[in-house]
Amino acid sequence: MKLGTVIGRVTLAKTVKALEGGxxxxxxPFSREQFAAGLDAxxxxxxxPSLVVYDNIGGxxxxxxxxxxxxxxxxxxxxxxxxxxxxxxxxxxxFYNPWKG
Amino acid sequence: xLLARVEGNIVATRKHPSLDGWRLVICQPISADGQAExxxxxxxxxxxxxxxxxxxxxxxxxxxxxxxxDEKSPVRWLVIGVVDEHEPGVRV
Numbered sequence: 009m010k011l012g013t014v015i016g017r018v019t020l021a022k023t024v025k026a027l028e029g030g031x032x033x034x035x036x037p038f039s040r041e042q043f044a045a046g047l048d049a050x051x052x053x054x055x056x057p058s059l060v061v062y063d064n065i066g067g068x069x070x071x072x073x074x075x076x077x078x079x080x081x082x083x084x085x086x087x088x089x090x091x092x093x094x095x096x097x098x099x100x101x102x103f104y105n106p107w108k109g
Numbered sequence: 110x111l112l113a114r115v116e117g118n119i120v121a122t123r124k125h126p127s128l129d130g131w132r133l134v135i136c137q138p139i140s141a142d143g144q145a146e147x148x149x150x151x152x153x154x155x156x157x158x159x160x161x162x163x164x165x166x167x168x169x170x171x172x173x174x175x176x177x178x179d180e181k182s183p184v185r186w187l188v189i190g191v192v193d194e195h196e197p198g199v200r201v
Binding site (some may be wrong): 009011015037038039040043056064066074076077078079080081083084094096097098099100101102103104105106107109 | 111112116117118119120122124125128133135137143145146147148149150160161168170173174180181182183184185186187
């Protein structure tokens, strides 16, 4: 999974059946520099474009989440579902110590 | 599969139930000469990889689901091994 900061939410008026009741978060992926700066790093440090992540564990704006991208994101659903990013963890703490060798 | 270096770990109380009890390590993909390449990935680890150890991580979701024992798990990256040496004789 990757880490990212929740920077917003999306509400869908009409969705495919499988995604009904889900929440969608706009997430800014963590850059390497952001890992080093810690969980309070400003989102402006993120260089990758933001993405929309399906959420069923209750992530909120400004939180750091771990999300999985790819085919595996659809795995928790009963039926084939058009989802390619899912929130899998709300990060409480991060211990990061970059290699300087 | 990617060569990576363990640079930390994360703690998450609220997570997909299949991840309960698993170590979540921050793995920085590296090149053959040890330089960081791209943004770090968080992988599940059952090998007890230590800080700054080199590991190989795999994005095989099917294998990761088998490891956690939950077919409905979205887990994707797992540490499949800890690197001893790069080429015969060059220990890391």
